[in-house]
Amino acid sequence: MSPDCLFVIKHYNDYISNELEPNKIERVENHLKKCPNCEVFLRQTKALHSKTISLLRIPAPSTLKKSISTLFEKS
Numbered sequence: 650m651s652p653d654c655l656f657v658i659k660h661y662n663d664y665i666s667n668e669l670e671p672n673k674i675e676r677v678e679n680h681l682k683k684c685p686n687c688e689v690f691l692r693q694t695k696a697l698h699s700k701t702i703s704l705l706r707i708p709a710p711s712t713l714k715k716s717i718s719t720l721f722e723k724s
């Protein structure tokens with residue numbers, strides 16, 4: 650495993666969330682062109698990430714909303 654692979658693994662989360670600095674994005678993307686392992690890893694993680702995000706968009710059941718607002722009223 651190259652230092653660039655470690656770099657990708659270390660920063661993939663920020664990269665996927667678009668929170669990585671531009672110079673680091675460049676390093677990740679340059680590496681992805683050369684390294685199929687990281688390319689597959691990142692593509693799968695990205696797919697999983699967007700799936701998770703869409704799951705989070707599902708509205709919470711009203712009973713859950715109720716118990717959360719009750720919690721806030723108490724504090």
Ligand SMILES: [Zn+2]
Pocket residue numbers: 653654655657680684686687688
């Ligand atoms: Zn790699």
